[in-house]
Amino acid sequence: MVKLLRFLQKPFTYCSSKTNVVLFIIIFPLSVLAQQGGIRIEGRVIDEKAQEPIIGVNIFLVNEKTGTVTDLNGRFTINARSLPTTISVKYIGYKPLQIDVNEYTKPLTISIREDVNVLNEIVVVGYGTQRRKELTGSISTVPKTILEHTTTSFDGILGGAVAGMNVTQNSGQPGASFAIRIRGGNSVHAGNEPLYVIDGFIFYSDNNSTKTGLSKIESELNPLAAINPNDIESIEVLKDVSATAIYGSRGANGVIIVTTKKGKRGSNAINYQYTVGREQVSKQLDLMNATQWAQFQNQYGYNYFDEATIAALGKGYDWQEAMFRTAYTQKHELSINGGDDKTRYLISGSYVYQDGILIHTDFERYNARVNLDRNLSNNVIIGVNVTGGKSIQNGVTAVEENDPTYQGRVTNSLGYALRMPPVVPIYNPDGSYNYINPYEKHNDMTYNGENPNPISDMNNSVGQNINTSLLSNFYAQYSITEGLVAKVSLGANLSNTTQNFFSPSNSLIGLLPRGLGGIGSKRYEAWQSEYTLNYSKTFNRIHFFNVLAGYTTHSTSVRYITAVTAEFSNESLAFNNLYDGNKPDFPVSGGTESWLKSILGRVNYSLWSRYNLTVTLRADESSRFAPKHRWGYFPSVGVSWNVNEESFLKDNQTLNALKLRLTYGSVGNQEIEDNLYASNYVAQKSSENNKSITVYKKSRMGNPNLKWESTVQYNAGADIGLWKDRLIFVSDVYYKKTSDLLYNAPVEASTGFSNQMTNVGNVTNKGVEFTVNATIVESKDFTWTASANIARNINKITDLGSVNHILVGNGLGMLSSNEMILQTGESLNSFYGLIFDGVVQKGEDVSHLPKLSWKDNAPQPGDPKFVDIVADGRIDDKDRIVIGSTQPDFTYGFSTSATYKGADLFITFQGSKGNQVYNRLRRDLETPNGGYNFSAALLNGWTEINPSSRVPRISQDIRFSYLDDRFIEDASYLRLKNITIGYTLPIKINPAESTLKVRLFAAAENLFTITNYMGYDPEVGNGYDLGVYPRAKTFSIGAGLSF
Known part of the structure; x- marks a missing residue:
């Protein structure tokens, strides 16, 4: 019996924890029968960090033919012939442990630690x-x-x-x-x-x-x-x-x-966590107060205020401050998980409510999940993962910047609030909103003597997004024979979105149309089916093969409809009564469908666990391209060498892991709108013989030659582990070339269209990456780890077909022009403008200065100067060059985590170096223009007694036609992203079995940011800041319960 027990237990060292659960049921009774006489030793094995019992741990007495495994509660019983003896504890994924038992008086508690060997992960x-x-x-x-x-x-x-x-x-x-x-x-x-x-x-x-x-x-x-x-x-x-x-x-x-997450076999657990927090804006912009603004207006030439009036103004009304608030958040999370030898389950739910730091904005989410899998037999496993939720977001309404009505000056209520004169009150004496701004000079901002109030606008406008979603995936897996597994999975992603919009007649957007409202609805469906066959086999203990073959389909369907109307008779029902609008637009509806069918294969081969080869091939057929261009083929090959397995390094006590990697292959990109290869026609209303008719007009110029973008990539890397992985280095160097760029390129006006989707040009990315992970201290009570990474990427356009540059971006009005460019030799998302060359000084010889194309008179002291790139004596669009890019030179991160007994600390930093942002908001606020408020930087404008200022003199005849590099700002930053401090209290409920763990914690997010960027925050998604919703600084506390 003992020999049988030892034989059956031997595979435990190599099999997975799932197998341990099954074999435990067979072996445990046998192990009890095998133990006769001697000293009875009882104990319990737990995870050192989680303090949770572990099922199926192998327990042996060294030098004795006796062994057992832990039960569902991590407990074991074993008989020793005599004392002292040595207990050996082994479990896959954990470091082996030996314990000397010299005397036995009470049950043992054995803590084992996860083995984080990087190469065995x-x-x-x-x-x-x-x-x-x-x-x-x-x-x-x-x-x-x-x-x-x-x-x-x-x-x-x-x-x-x-x-x-x-x-x-x-x-x-x-x-x-x-x-x-x-x-x-x-x-x-x-x-x-x-x-x-x-x-x-x-x-x-x-x-x-x-x-x-x-x-x-x-x-x-x-x-x-x-x-x-x-x-x-x-x-x-x-x-x-x-x-x-x-x-x-x-x-x-x-x-x-x-x-x-999945349920854990042999245990049942309930976890609940509650978090509450407060948020506030990280910084505010430095704008003029009432006294400064009135003085500035006098200097500017409007002469609104005498000295006595100015002296009584004080700081006036802070519209920016009124836009922000202290916001509060709360989160509830509950999960139940567990399982037995055949079934695992996890059921969870969460609720999140988060106020926005801008008034009348918030976010709310409900979420639920069920993960379930079951072994129907030794050969068949089925499972399902389902998550569903509802999200509600109340946000900011906005005018598109290219809307000629507002000529790009103001796009949302925040931007308008920053421009409001600080002498204008927010509220009337009776507490109602003030809609009179006597300093507003633009006709499109005035109606019957009234003007928008951005605080009222925020509180009474509606910009609501509501989304309900369901993501599910069902799978069945059948082990045909040893090493050969067939798997079928069927999944769906279903999403319904509703957008509700309303701007009342006294708002920024609704002023001229006398109220504007609309509703949009969109249904998105994605269906996926996958059929794979996987074969794994080891030959002669040295050759390992894994072969994967599969066929997949993925289809999507989108249906949408929108309705917008204006001039409401009764605004109380807002978007809930569009029929009340007297000027409805024609409803817009439509839909698209697309599919992707794929054949895939992969072969992994390993020799002596030392030399590794991966060969992959996937063929995709996409409906987004014309029939003759639908198929794309994407192969790759990769090799790696575990150098530490060689005889000359195998016993090295310092270098325990060294792997070299090299890969090559190609992948693709098809993420464009559906059916762009075909021309499109839309219905329009017209009249004929005084009758309304519907006509169809060609709205899109198709391209039957449209095909995939393809990216070829080379990668070389190394993984190094030192001192049993106490120190781990990972480095990579890569080169990527993307060809046949999908681009909506300009076309000849004679075609009747402005652009057409086509394949043109190449882009390259090349770079290096470094990561280091360190376990600085590792003991029973105290653990301290740290991780850092840094990456450098160089992005460059190498070809644009028949041209060497394409202007992109569109702005209207005074601060206008195409402000971004695609140009060979430069990166994507490059800014295009003039080079600022300082300010004309008193006594300077202006006869040699180039003239400004947008200004007739000669330069005067205090006027801006720009570099005449083409040296033709004139500053115009030919003098524009690339003046910056959103692409960072480096990105990096650092985190550290420490635990001492029940206490824990976590800190993480994030940073970027060399990326730039076009601070369009600052450009607007530093451009004198009528009765708006401005940046306090204009108070330091050039004068004869302040000649060192780089802010041009304040004058009504100063205008800037083109973007210049003053407003392309360095947006490099280092951010303390998160710091969390916690303490876990273990509370015994039943000394023999259960422990209630209570964790209390406090956290701060975005605690500080080190940056030279002058806007609200340097992290701007598209690199274009025209009053982006600012990031919040968050403080939170919470408690978690686990039992």
Whole structure:
């Protein structure tokens, strides 16, 4: 019996924890029968960090033929012939432990620690898992310490977490999305966002998926906000082509694989966490107060105020301060999980409410999840992952900047509040809103003597997004024979979005149309089916093969409708009564459908766990292209060498891991609108013989030759582990070339169209990445770890077809022109403008200065100077050059985590160096123009007694026609992103079994930011700041219960 027991227990060292659960039921009774006589030793094995029992741990008595395994509560009983004796404790994923027992008086409590050996770590890859030791590609795992900290959406915690991944929040609006770039941007018009794979379902995060077509709502919902971050078990970031080629045409921008939590076999747990917090704006802009503004107006030439009046003004009315508030947040999270030898389950739910720091803005989310899997037999496993939620966002209404009505001066209520004169009261003496601004000189801001009040506008306008979503994936897995597994999965992503918009007749947007309202509705459906066959086999103990083959389909359907009307008779019902509008626009409706069919294959081969090879091929057929261009083929090959397995390094006590990697391959990009290869016709109303008729007009110029963007990538990397992985280095160098860029290019006017989607040009990205992870202290009571990463990426346009530059961007009015450019030799998202050359000084010879094309008279002292690039004596559009870019030179992050007994501390920093932002808001606030308020920087304008100022003199005849580099600001920053302090109190409920854990914590987010950027925040998603919703500084406290 003892020999049988030893034989059966031997595989425990090598099999997974799932197998341990099954074998435990067989072996445990046998082990009891095998123990006869001697000294009875009882004990319990727990996880050192989680303090939770572990099932199926192998317990042996050294030098005795006696062994057992722990039961469902982590307990064991074993008989020793005599004392002293030595107990050996082994469990996969944990460090082995030996304990000397010299005397036995009470049950033992044995704590074992996870083995974080970097090369033995199991990593989630496309359509499976692999040991990191066998990987050839560049895959980064987000540290668990980062995943454990609270946030509204999981993409918000990724900034600074992974080398080569740049994360920027598009807006500080609660519930807003993030822009993520992995190893730079590849495309101009097609998507640059990475692909997300959530529990096997392919999820492309298109921020427009929560927009219905109503352009008057500035805010947008983050589609990923529907996933509760507390449900996530792991996040892997696939960066190079060997890792992403399995996703073919959707892998060009990198892949983020999200795996949610599952139940634990042999235990049942309930977890609840409550968090409450307060938020406030991190900084406010320095604007003129009432006294300064009145003095400035006099100097400017309006002469509104005499000295006595000015002396009585004081600071006046602070419209900026009135726009902001102290906001409050709360979050409830509850999960129940557990399982037995056949079934695992997790059920969770969460509720989040978050006020915005701008008045009358907020975000609310309800979320629920069910993860369930069951072993129907030894060969069949079925499972389902379902998450559903509802998000409600009340945001800011906005005028599009290219709307000629407002000529680009003001696009939302925040921007208008910053321009309001501080001598104008916000409220009337009776407490009602004041709608009279005698200093407003623009006709489009005045109606019957009244003007918009931006505070009233914020409180009474509606910019609401409501989204309900369901993401589900069902799978069945059948083990045909040893090593051969077939899997079928069917999934759906269903989303319904409603946008409600209303601006009353006294608002910025509703003033001229006498009230403006609308409703938009959009239904999005994505269906996925996958059929894979996976075969794994080890031959002669040295050759390991893993072969994957599969067929997948992915289809999407979008249906939308919008209705807008103006001139309401009764505004009390707002958007709920569009029929009341006397000037309705024609409703707009439509829909598109697309599909992607794919064949995929991958072969992994490992020799002696030393030499590794990965070969991948995926073929995609996409309906987004014309039939003759629908197929794309995306191969890759990768090799790696575990040098530490060689005989000359195998016994090295310092260098325990050294792996070299090299990969090459191609991936694609098809993330454009559906059916752009075909011309499109839209219905329009017309009249004939005094009768209304419908005519169809060609609205889009199709391109039957449209095809994939393709990205070829090379990657070389090294993974190094020192002193048993106490210090881990990971480095990569890469080169990417994207060809056949999908771009909406200008076409000849004779075609009747302004542009056409086409393939033109190439973009390259090349860079290096470094990551270091260190376990600084590791003892029973105290653990201290740190992680840092830095990445450098160089983005360059190498070809634009028949031209060497294309102007992009559109602004109207005084501060106008195309302000961005695509130019060979420069990066994507480059700014285009003049070079500021200082201020004309008194006595300076102006005869040699170039004349300004927008100004007739000769330069005067205090006027701005610009560099005459073409040396023709005239400053005009020919003197514009590239003056900056949104692309950062470096991105970096640092985090550290420490635990001492029950106390824990976590700190993380995020930073960027070299990226620039066009501070359009500052340009507006520093441009004297009528009766608006301005930046206090104008108070330091050039005068004869202040000749060193770079702010031109204050004068009504100063105008700036083109963007210049004064307003392209360095947006480099270092941000203390999160600091969390907690303490866990273990409370015994039943000394024999259960422990209630209570964790109390306090956290701060965005506590400080070191930057030279002069706007609200340097983190601007598109690099264009015209009053972006500011980020908040957050303080929170909370408590968590686990039992």
